[in-house]
Amino acid sequence: MAYALQQLINGVTLGMIYGLIAVGYTMVYGIVGMINFAHGDVFMVGSFLSLIALLALSALGITSVPLALALTLVFAAAIAALYGWTVERVAYRPLRGSFRLAPLISAIGMSIVLQNFVQVSQGARVKPIEAIIPGGIHLMDQGGFAVQLSWMQMAIMAITLFILAIFTWLVTKTPLGRTMRACEQDLKMASLLGIDTDRTIGLTFVIGAALAAVAGFMFLLYYGVIDFYIGFIAGIKAFTAAVLGGIGSLPGAVLGGLLIGLIEVFWSAYFSVEYKDVAAFSILIVVLVFMPTGILGRAEVEKV
Amino acid sequence: MTPLLSLSGVTAFYGAIQALRGIDLTVNAGEIVTLIGANGAGKSTLMMTICGTPRARSGSIVHNGQDIIQWPTHAIMRRGIAQAPEGRRIFSRMTVHENLLMGAEVAGRGGIPDLLDQVFALFPRLKERISQRGGTLSGGEQQMLAIGRALMSRPELLLLDEPSLGLAPLVVRQIFGAIRDLNRSSGLTVLLVEQNAYQALRLAHRGYVLVNGSITMTGTGADLLARPEIRAAYLEGGHG
Numbered sequence: 193m194a195y196a197l198q199q200l201i202n203g204v205t206l207g208m209i210y211g212l213i214a215v216g217y218t219m220v221y222g223i224v225g226m227i228n229f230a231h232g233d234v235f236m237v238g239s240f241l242s243l244i245a246l247l248a249l250s251a252l253g254i255t256s257v258p259l260a261l262a263l264t265l266v267f268a269a270a271i272a273a274l275y276g277w278t279v280e281r282v283a284y285r286p287l288r289g290s291f292r293l294a295p296l297i298s299a300i301g302m303s304i305v306l307q308n309f310v311q312v313s314q315g316a317r318v319k320p321i322e323a324i325i326p327g328g329i330h331l332m333d334q335g336g337f338a339v340q341l342s343w344m345q346m347a348i349m350a351i352t353l354f355i356l357a358i359f360t361w362l363v364t365k366t367p368l369g370r371t372m373r374a375c376e377q378d379l380k381m382a383s384l385l386g387i388d389t390d391r392t393i394g395l396t397f398v399i400g401a402a403l404a405a406v407a408g409f410m411f412l413l414y415y416g417v418i419d420f421y422i423g424f425i426a427g428i429k430a431f432t433a434a435v436l437g438g439i440g441s442l443p444g445a446v447l448g449g450l451l452i453g454l455i456e457v458f459w460s461a462y463f464s465v466e467y468k469d470v471a472a473f474s475i476l477i478v479v480l481v482f483m484p485t486g487i488l489g490r491a492e493v494e495k496v
Numbered sequence: 497m498t499p500l501l502s503l504s505g506v507t508a509f510y511g512a513i514q515a516l517r518g519i520d521l522t523v524n525a526g527e528i529v530t531l532i533g534a535n536g537a538g539k540s541t542l543m544m545t546i547c548g549t550p551r552a553r554s555g556s557i558v559h560n561g562q563d564i565i566q567w568p569t570h571a572i573m574r575r576g577i578a579q580a581p582e583g584r585r586i587f588s589r590m591t592v593h594e595n596l597l598m599g600a601e602v603a604g605r606g607g608i609p610d611l612l613d614q615v616f617a618l619f620p621r622l623k624e625r626i627s628q629r630g631g632t633l634s635g636g637e638q639q640m641l642a643i644g645r646a647l648m649s650r651p652e653l654l655l656l657d658e659p660s661l662g663l664a665p666l667v668v669r670q671i672f673g674a675i676r677d678l679n680r681s682s683g684l685t686v687l688l689v690e691q692n693a694y695q696a697l698r699l700a701h702r703g704y705v706l707v708n709g710s711i712t713m714t715g716t717g718a719d720l721l722a723r724p725e726i727r728a729a730y731l732e733g734g735h736g
Contacts, residue, residue: 367597370590370594371601374587374598381581381585384547385573385598385602386573386601389570
C-alpha cells in the first residue's frame, strides 16, 4: 500500500512532464495536421537553456533560490519559444500546401539538426547539476517503507497545474484562443474572416515550445542530469501520450501524459525497469485497436 | 463611375484543370449581382478566387481601384469584402456567439454589441441559439449564421455562395428578403451565386451566366429571365 502510494506520486510527477510536452504535439496537430517531430528536441533545448541560465545566475552571485528558478524558467521559455517559431518558419511554412509527407520529413530533419547542434555546442557528455530543492515531507511509514513527497515533486505538480490553468484560460476565453480554435477547425474559413493564419500557426508553435521548455526545466531539476538525447525518448513518450489521449484534444494530452507516466512507473516498480517502454507502447497499441481516436478524441463526423 | 469590383481576363486552375477561363465581370457599388450556372461551372471557384484562394493564374481583380490579385486572403478580407462561402463553413465546435465574434475580427473590438444587435434584428433565431454550438444548428440556422458572421465585419461587398442550398422554401424566402433589405437600407453590395436561378434573377439588378468556366451571357435580372435559352437551361422543370 505504502509502496503503491509512492509509485502513484512518482507516476503523476512524471506524467505531468509528459503531459506538458504532449500539449504541444496535440496543438500543432490540431491546427496544421502534422506531427512536429522536432518538438521533443525543443523540450531538450529548453532543458539546456535552463541549465545554462542556472549556471549563469549562480556565477552572477544570485543566491536566492526562488528568484533564480523564476528567472531561469522565464528565460528558458522565452528562448525556446523563439526556437519553436523559427522551426515553424524555416522548416514547415515553406512546405505548406505541398504533399503531406513533406513537412513530416522536414520535422525529422529539424529534430536531427537540433540534436546535433546541442551535441556540438554543449558536448555529448551528460550534464549533472546538484539538487537545488532537496528534501520533502514524510507522508507515512508502513512496514519499514517511508512514503516521501519531495518538495520538487510538489513544485512540479503545482507549476504544471498553474501553467495548464493559464493555458486553458488562454484557449477558451481570450480572442487569441478563439482564433486558434477557429484555425484548428477550418483554416481556410479563418483566412476568409481576415485572420492571418500563418501568424496564428506561428503563435501555436511559440506557445507549444514555451510549454515544452517548462517541462524541460522541470525535467532538469527532477532528474538532475540531462544530455542532448533526452528529447528523443521524452518526445516519443509525449507523442504517445497525445495519441493515447486523442490527438487534437488538449485535455486528452494531459490525461494521456498522466497515464503514460503512471504505466511506466508502476510497470518499473512491479515488473521490470528494462521493459517499461515496452509496457507503455503496448498499452498504446491496445487502446488504438479498440479506440482508434484515443480516449478523448472525437470521431470526424459532422452534420453537413 | 468606377466599379467597386472588376475582374478582367481572370483564369484559375485546380492542379492541371482549368476552372476559370478569362472571366470579365464588374460589380458596382449598391448593386446586387448574381452569378448563375450549373453544378461545376466554376461559380464557387470564382467567389474563392476573388478572395485569393485559389490564387488567379492571370488577369486582374481590381477592388476600389487597387489590383488585389496577388494579395493574401486575409488582407483581401480586410478591405471590406466578406464571404459566406459554399457549404457555410460554420465553426461547428464553437457557439453561435463565438462564430459571430470570429466574423468581427476585422471590425476590431469596438462596436461589437451594435453589430450583434444588427445581426439579431435580421435573424432573431440566432439570438435564441446564441450559446448553442454551431454544429447543432439546423441547415437554415447555419446559413443565417454564415451570413450573420460575414456581416459582422461591416462589409461593403458581400459574397454569398448558394444561400438557398438545401433549405425549405420558406427559409429561402426569409434569407432572400434579408439580402434585399440589407441592400436597400444600408446600400450593401452583393455578389450572389445561385442555382435557384429564378429567385436569384428576380432579386438581382444584373446577372451573369457561367458555363464551363466562361461567362456566356450577361444582362439585367429581368432581361435574363425573359431569354428563352435561360428559361430552357435553368428555369424549366420547376422554380422556387
